[in-house]
Amino acid sequence: MKFFLINTKSHQFGVCEYKYAVWNYLMKLACSVFFILTWSMSANAQNLNTVNSGLLDPGSKTPKMIVDDFMDKRFGMFIHFGPVSLRGTEIGWSRGNEVPTLEYDNLYKEFNPQLFNADQWVKIAKDSGMKYLVITAKHHDGFCLWPTAFSDYNIKNSPFKRDIVEELSIACQKQGLAFCIYFTVADWHDPNYTQDQPGNMDRFVLTMKNELKEVITRYKPYMLWFDGNWEKQWKQEYGNELYQFIKSLDKNVIVNNRLGKGEHTSFSPESVGDYLTPEQKIGELNMVDPWESCITICNQWAWKPNDKMKPLKECIQTLVKTAGGNGNLLFNVGPMMDGRIEARQVERLKEMGTWLTKYGRTIYGTKGGPYKPNNTYATTRKGNLIYLHVFERNQGRLILPALIGAKIKKAYFFDGQVVAFVQNKDFGVLLNLPQVFPDTISSVIVLELDKNAENLSIAND
Numbered sequence: 001m002k003f004f005l006i007n008t009k010s011h012q013f014g015v016c017e018y019k020y021a022v023w024n025y026l027m028k029l030a031c032s033v034f035f036i037l038t039w040s041m042s043a044n045a046q047n048l049n050t051v052n053s054g055l056l057d058p059g060s061k062t063p064k065m066i067v068d069d070f071m072d073k074r075f076g077m078f079i080h081f082g083p084v085s086l087r088g089t090e091i092g093w094s095r096g097n098e099v100p101t102l103e104y105d106n107l108y109k110e111f112n113p114q115l116f117n118a119d120q121w122v123k124i125a126k127d128s129g130m131k132y133l134v135i136t137a138k139h140h141d142g143f144c145l146w147p148t149a150f151s152d153y154n155i156k157n158s159p160f161k162r163d164i165v166e167e168l169s170i171a172c173q174k175q176g177l178a179f180c181i182y183f184t185v186a187d188w189h190d191p192n193y194t195q196d197q198p199g200n201m202d203r204f205v206l207t208m209k210n211e212l213k214e215v216i217t218r219y220k221p222y223m224l225w226f227d228g229n230w231e232k233q234w235k236q237e238y239g240n241e242l243y244q245f246i247k248s249l250d251k252n253v254i255v256n257n258r259l260g261k262g263e264h265t266s267f268s269p270e271s272v273g274d275y276l277t278p279e280q281k282i283g284e285l286n287m288v289d290p291w292e293s294c295i296t297i298c299n300q301w302a303w304k305p306n307d308k309m310k311p312l313k314e315c316i317q318t319l320v321k322t323a324g325g326n327g328n329l330l331f332n333v334g335p336m337m338d339g340r341i342e343a344r345q346v347e348r349l350k351e352m353g354t355w356l357t358k359y360g361r362t363i364y365g366t367k368g369g370p371y372k373p374n375n376t377y378a379t380t381r382k383g384n385l386i387y388l389h390v391f392e393r394n395q396g397r398l399i400l401p402a403l404i405g406a407k408i409k410k411a412y413f414f415d416g417q418v419v420a421f422v423q424n425k426d427f428g429v430l431l432n433l434p435q436v437f438p439d440t441i442s443s444v445i446v447l448e449l450d451k452n453a454e455n456l457s458i459a460n461d
């Protein structure tokens with residue numbers, strides 16, 4: 001809390017004026033002290049109100065059409081960035097491990113990513129076919145990439161000074177990507193979080209509310225990606241309280257399911273938030289609950305020199321299997337200490353963008369299914385079309401379980417090449433595959449049905 005004191009050290013007054021000036025100063029000081037005390041008491045009162053064991057107001061849920069719009073986007077960029085890029089170790093987790101805590105907490109004094117260019121980052125995401133972008137505005141190390149008034153441990157106090165969160169929000173708006181914010185509920189730098197003393201967590205939750213109010217009102221995020229809800233300090237009631245608070249600021253902002261104490265890959269009474277968040281794996285096919293898998297393009301979330309990068313085939317098939325399971329893929333890059341995303345990662349993302357330029361309509365705005373994805377194929381669907389993504393040729397024949405209540409009228413590759421097939425309501429569908437596929441990574445066969453494919457039940461349960 002900053003105390004704004006009045007400066008009365010001017011000396012040009014006579015005795016009378018001097019007495020008036022002193023009296024005036026004392027009156028102003030008394031008013032300021034009274035204001036600060038009442039504000040602090042109300043803030044403390046608000047602190048006490050942060051612990052609200054009330055259940056969530058069902059009416060505060062994010063409107064379904066907004067979440068449906070999110071799920072139609074299918075593909076987003078996750079960015080883990082911060083002063084830790086100066087060491088090339090994992091954000092948050094390397095604090096007090098590979099990097100001594102004191103050293104880690106002072107990295108911000110060297111943090112100066114002069115080659116950071118928000119327009120470039122967003123263009124890389126856009127050119128790769130991504131429709132939204134999530135930046136770690138505050139990760140577990142507690143460093144804030146925006147100039148918050150509620151913690152000195154922020155970008156304004158680094159040599160870089162610029163508001164990275166704001167610049168990315170503006171760049172996303174200019175280029176038509178949805179701007180989203182990652183915000184940790186586990187802040188390993190804040191003593192109110194780390195020191196278990198009466199009232200500390202209430203003060204911590206109040207700080208969170210103040211910081212969230214800043215980022216929501218200033219940067220108007222499309223979605224908030226919370227993280228860290230597994231730690232013992234974080235209580236269910238904080239999650240309930242924060243969800244209601246967030247919704248009071250913006251009823252349409254999408255919130256992931258890591259505010260409550262529920263686990264990440266299924267909804268439970270403890271869950272707070274709008275969608276499931278499997279991590280570093282492709283989620284299970286789920287036609288009921290919205291979900292998004294967050295997966296790294298390399299191994300580490302934050303930048304690591306010479307980290308192992310996933311081959312293009314794995315990147316594309318991960319996206320296809322995720323969409324085939326009716327989910328989104330949040331694909332992570334970790335920019336380097338100078339603010340650039342590694343050229344090899346940019347190239348890999350461009351290759352994904354080239355594939356999506358051709359096959360994007362089989363991913364965006366589709367539903368997953370009606371077959372569960374596997375290592376040979378995955379399917380998406382829209383209208384009366386099923387898009388059969390075939391990864392392996394398997395001796396030139398592919399057998400699919402029978403579709404329930406629908407018949408295939410035609411089958412052809414994306415480029416029009418006809419595919420011969422026979423179907424039977426018992427053994428299913430047998431497709432004869434050519435010697436050479438149009439696309440070595442993931443070829444798409446269009447199955448034209450005699451009815452809408454979107455409501456068919458899952459065929460290989």
Ligand code: FHN
Binds near residue numbers: 092227279294301
């Ligand atoms: O601890 C974090 C980790 O650093 C990373 O941010 C992932 C991706 O969201 N989430 C947590 C691990 O579950």
